[in-house]
Amino acid sequence: MSALRNIKYNEEEDGELPSLVTGEETNLQEILKNVSYDGGNIVSDAKVERVNKQMESVDNNMNGSQKRKRIPVSIITGYLGSGKSTLLEKIALKGADKKIAVILNEFGDSSEIEKAMTIKNGSSSYQEWLDLGNGCLCCSLKNIGVKAIEDMVERSPGKIDYILLETSGIADPAPIAKMFWQDEGLNSSVYIDGIITVLDCEHILKCLDDVSVDAHWHGDKVGLEGNLTIAHFQLAMADRIIMNKYDKIEHSPNTIKQLQKRIREINCIAPMYFTKYSETSIDKLLDIHAYDSIRVSDILDNSVGGGTIHDHRMGTVMLTFRPLRDEEEYNEKFLKQFLQPLLWKNFGALAVLEGGSEHNEHNWEVQRTKGLILIEGNKPAVRVIQGVRDTYDVFPGRCDDDGSQKECKIVLIGKYLEKGSIEKLLHETLNYN
Ligand SMILES: Nc1nc2c(ncn2[C@@H]2O[C@H](COP(=O)(O)OP(=O)(O)OP(=O)(O)O)[C@@H](O)[C@H]2O)c(=O)[nH]1
């Protein structure tokens, strides 16, 4: 671009400048070479400015195409000892043709977090250790870890196809997912592809029942309000569930049934795969696009049943409702009077939801929202809503090509959610008769 500034050009002698660069040319250098350097008058600043601007947009377009090559991050979470590292090894083995960067995060005794970033690139792999010096990945990742990930990506352009981030057994995946998904800075090079939760079929029910608030892990006291365990959150946020250590329960069909029912009560959307030593095909785990617009519809369609809640602590509520009449109803009613009060728990929703069961005073909480909203009127549109806790984002969506999507759908996963009260809030908002 600065090269353009050196163009000395005299219209009489050199005739018309070639048409300004549009950025489409492949022979940009030829064009610039042909512009004869006469050492005479300086091309008018306005012209240089204009051409520089054009070059800028060329650069941006270039970056744009590089930007489009963003790297998917899969967050691998799950209770202590469930088989996360075993899964990572399997993916790395099976994905030998893919270039996978693995970010490990273990809580050591001194509760130091050592962070290894290993880029498996063919046989060679190089380690990068990042001591976050902070007891909690999801909090510290926001600052130090984000930078380290960006540096890693910048330093190895084209060398990474996937990033697998294994959280420790006691990290809550929601803030980590939110950070990747919300963080403008990171959007330049990575994006969150989905959360893979590994569970230990033999012990998970005990974990889910171990709701005494003074539960301890690694000697750290991890108290949780509302008597939920981290295992609940890790399950609620899952976009894929690896039901690992199947060898431990494969001979007791009742346990398998009980397990499936309990997991489905917490998360009725994510596909479940029973595995031994986390053995599964990796195409079920990578490129799942759980956080972008296109796939939400089939994720929603995957959800089984109405998500009625048996377990009042963590559950899934799925509602279908008529298309919204127009943008006005979408903005003023659906967003402002239904979705925002629900996610932000402000008085509007509380008043309606308070009527729910004794749990509902103030400790209900939506952890994950996925929605497909059809808007009719003179500017019909499809919107996809992706939410993590109190944050949501809206993407332009598209209905399945066969136009089978006739209704709006929203799935809410969270704590003490009562389908009846939420439906009532929606119906009052859209004054359903
Ligand atoms: N029986 C059985 N053992 C398994 C299975 N998968 C993993 N294991 C064993 O369970 C133990 C824990 O596995 P890891 O992969 O280290 O579990 P993790 O989730 O990474 O553990 P943390 O990082 O400490 O949370 C190891 O000894 C594994 O060999 C399985 O399917 N069946």
Ligand SMILES: [Zn+2]
């Ligand atoms: Zn944290």
